[in-house]
Amino acid sequence: xxxxxxxxxxxxxxxxxxAAWSMPLGQGVHLLGVCLLIGAAVMLYPRLAxxxxxxxxxxxxxxxxxxxxxxxxxxxxxxxxxxxAEPARMMRSPVFKTKMxxxxxxxxxxxxxxxRARRTLGKFETxxxxxxxxxxxxxxxxxxxxxxxxxxxxxxxxxxxFG
Amino acid sequence: MDFERAWFWLEGxxxxxxxxxxxxxxxxxxxxxVVTLAMTVGSIALLDFRLLGxxxxxxxxxxxxxxxxxxxxxxFVATCLSGFLMFAxxxxxxxxIPAFRYKALCLLLAGINMLVLHFGSWRDLGAWNDxxxxxxxxxxxxxxxxxxxxxxxxxxxxTGFY
Numbered sequence: 001x002x003x004x005x006x007x008x009x010x011x012x013x014x015x016x017x018x019a020a021w022s023m024p025l026g027q028g029v030h031l032l033g034v035c036l037l038i039g040a041a042v043m044l045y046p047r048l049a050x051x052x053x054x055x056x057x058x059x060x061x062x063x064x065x066x067x068x069x070x071x072x073x074x075x076x077x078x079x080x081x082x083x084x085a086e087p088a089r090m091m092r093s094p095v096f097k098t099k100m101x102x103x104x105x106x107x108x109x110x111x112x113x114x115x116r117a118r119r120t121l122g123k124f125e126t127x128x129x130x131x132x133x134x135x136x137x138x139x140x141x142x143x144x145x146x147x148x149x150x151x152x153x154x155x156x157x158x159x160x161x162f163g
Numbered sequence: 164m165d166f167e168r169a170w171f172w173l174e175g176x177x178x179x180x181x182x183x184x185x186x187x188x189x190x191x192x193x194x195x196x197v198v199t200l201a202m203t204v205g206s207i208a209l210l211d212f213r214l215l216g217x218x219x220x221x222x223x224x225x226x227x228x229x230x231x232x233x234x235x236x237x238x239f240v241a242t243c244l245s246g247f248l249m250f251a252x253x254x255x256x257x258x259x260i261p262a263f264r265y266k267a268l269c270l271l272l273a274g275i276n277m278l279v280l281h282f283g284s285w286r287d288l289g290a291w292n293d294x295x296x297x298x299x300x301x302x303x304x305x306x307x308x309x310x311x312x313x314x315x316x317x318x319x320x321x322t323g324f325y
Binding site (some may be wrong): 038160 | 187190193194196197200201202207208209212218219220221229230234238262302313316319
C-alpha cells in the first residue's frame with residue numbers, strides 16, 4: 001500500500017517541488033477557497049443560531065450552504081495537491097493532523113445541519129440544537145482556517161507554547 | 164518624496180521590533196490576518212456573484228448587500244490593522260518584494276473599482292434593485308472586483324515566500 005502511494009505520489013511531489021511558482025500559486029488558490037468558505041460561514045451560522053434578520057433560517061441555509069460545499073470542493077482539490085508536494089512532512093505535522101480531524105468533524109456536522117435546516121422551512125424558530133451546532137461549526141471552520149496557516153510554522157510554535 | 168525614511172521610521176517603533184523579534188507574535192498576527200481577510204474577501208465575492216447572477220441568491224441586490232457588507236467592513240478593519248503591523252515589522256524590506264507591490268496595486272485597483280461602482284451605477288440602485296437585469300456597468304465592476312481581490316489574496320500569499 002505504502003509503495004503504491006509512493007509510486008503514484010512521488011512524480012507529483014517532484015514536479016511541485018521543482019517548479020518555483022507552484023507552491024505560492026497552489027497556496028494562493030487554496031486561500032481563495034478559504035475566503036469563499038469563511039465568507040459564507042460568517043454570514044450563515046449566526047443566522048442559524050438565532051439572528052433572523054435575513055429571513056427564515058432554511059432559506060438562508062439554502063443560499064449559503066451550497067457555497068460552503070463548492071468551496072470545500074476547491075479546497076479538497078488544491079489541498080490534495082499541496083499535500084502531495086510534501087506528504088512526509090504533513091503526515092508528521094501535529095497541526096495538520098488536528099486540522100484533518102476537525103475537518104472530518106465539521107463535514108459530518110454540516111451534513112446533519114443541512115438536513116435539519118431543511119426541515120425548519122418557513123419557521124423562524126430553529127431550536128437550541130441547531131443553534132448549538134451552528135456555533136460549533138463556525139468555531140471549527142475558523143479553527144481549521146487558522147490551523148492551515150499554522151502548519152507552516154509547525155512544531156516550533158507548538159513547542160514554544162506547550163513544550 | 165523620501166519614502167525610505169518613512170519605512171525605517173515605521174520599523175523603529177517598539178511594536179515593530181517586538182513583532183520582528185518574538186517567535187510567536189508574527190505567526191499569531193498573520194493567522195488573524197488570514198482569517199479576517201477570508202471574511203473580507205469572501206463576503207465581497209458573494210456580493211459580486213449576486214451582481215453577476217451566479218449562485219443561489221435570488222433576492223434584491225440591496226438585501227444581498229445588507230447581508231454581506233457589514234461583515235466586509237468589520238473584517239476589513241481587522242485585516243488592515245493586522246496587515247499594517249506585519250508591514251511595520253519590516254517595511255523597508257516588504258516594499259522591495261515584487262509580489263507585495265503587485266498586491267498593493269491590486270488593492271488600490273479594487274478600491275478604485277469599488278468607488279466607481281459606488282458613485283456610478285449604485286446611485287440608482289433603486290431602479291434595478293429588484294430587476295433580474297443588472298446594468299452592464301455593475302456587472303463589470305463585480306467581475307473586476309473578483310479579479311482584483313483574487314490578485315490581492317494570491318500575491319499576498321506569494322509575499323510570504325520571500
